Amino acid sequence: MKYTLIIPAAGQGKRMGAGKNKLFLEMDGKPVIVHTLQQFDMDEQCEKVVLVINMEEKEIFQMYLSTYGIKKHVEYIPGGQERQESVYNGVKHLQDAEYVVVHDGARPFVEKEVTHRVVGASMLTGAAICAVPVKDTIKRVVNEVVQDTVERSSLWSVQTPQAFRLSLLKKAHEYAIREAFVGTDDASLVERLGDKVQVVMGDYYNIKVTTPEDLLISESFLKRK
Numbered sequence: 001m002k003y004t005l006i007i008p009a010a011g012q013g014k015r016m017g018a019g020k021n022k023l024f025l026e027m028d029g030k031p032v033i034v035h036t037l038q039q040f041d042m043d044e045q046c047e048k049v050v051l052v053i054n055m056e057e058k059e060i061f062q063m064y065l066s067t068y069g070i071k072k073h074v075e076y077i078p079g080g081q082e083r084q085e086s087v088y089n090g091v092k093h094l095q096d097a098e099y100v101v102v103h104d105g106a107r108p109f110v111e112k113e114v115t116h117r118v119v120g121a122s123m124l125t126g127a128a129i130c131a132v133p134v135k136d137t138i139k140r141v142v143n144e145v146v147q148d149t150v151e152r153s154s155l156w157s158v159q160t161p162q163a164f165r166l167s168l169l170k171k172a173h174e175y176a177i178r179e180a181f182v183g184t185d186d187a188s189l190v191e192r193l194g195d196k197v198q199v200v201m202g203d204y205y206n207i208k209v210t211t212p213e214d215l216l217i218s219e220s221f222l223k224r225k
């Protein structure tokens, strides 16, 4: 069940408001991106990491990976304006991989068990994602007025890792480019091809560090281990 990992890490962290890449912010004294990479460093199924970055930050990433002794083979490639473009740059960089995992650098609490669950499912259907049932009521709102309440029992909050047969993911990205479609996750591109995307249980701890509150939540999560 070997896989190649693409980690999009080229964002600007605008919603975090730190004025820098939020992946360099520290949780328990260690950068977010190091927490994430260490999770995969411990996974013997992960063959190599394609780290998609702002190349102006390459020396910072290299310093962190060296300081924290990341052992996995890491290849750096340039990101794009949107997350989707960053991931596609990673996809184009890969030639020999059969299955690929895409995981946000901003999700430092990924567990190996979840990754393996997603990879295993993707080998059956070609595409698989992890997600957790929504706990809040979700409403569609326009101009601060409720339009409708979305029936909750079929709503899931989608995470990464997302795993794909590489050929399918490449085809999905190329179709999205032709259609000028920008999705917020890679699975949505595969859905637009009409292909099945399998959902497996994720983990409520597998949050994406997006706004300042998430850093406080992350510090408390670190205490649970």
Ligand SMILES: Nc1ccn([C@@H]2O[C@H](COP(=O)(O)OP(=O)(O)OP(=O)(O)O)[C@@H](O)[C@H]2O)c(=O)n1
Pocket: 007, 008, 009, 010, 011, 012, 013, 014, 015, 016, 022, 023, 052, 079, 080, 081, 082, 083, 084, 086, 087, 104, 105, 106, 107, 208, 209, 210
């Ligand atoms: N052009 C981009 C945008 C995002 N990402 C990465 O995709 C992941 C999820 O994106 P998000 O949480 O939105 O990160 P940012 O784009 O940095 O956040 P913001 O939208 O608040 O600027 C992050 O690891 C981020 O580094 C990326 O590689 N390339």
Ligand SMILES: C[C@](O)(CO)[C@H](O)COP(=O)(O)O
Pocket: 083, 104, 157, 158, 159, 160, 184, 185, 186, 208
């Ligand atoms: C891919 C993702 O993490 C799934 O929930 C999410 O869509 C990324 O969104 P972002 O705005 O690029 O952080």
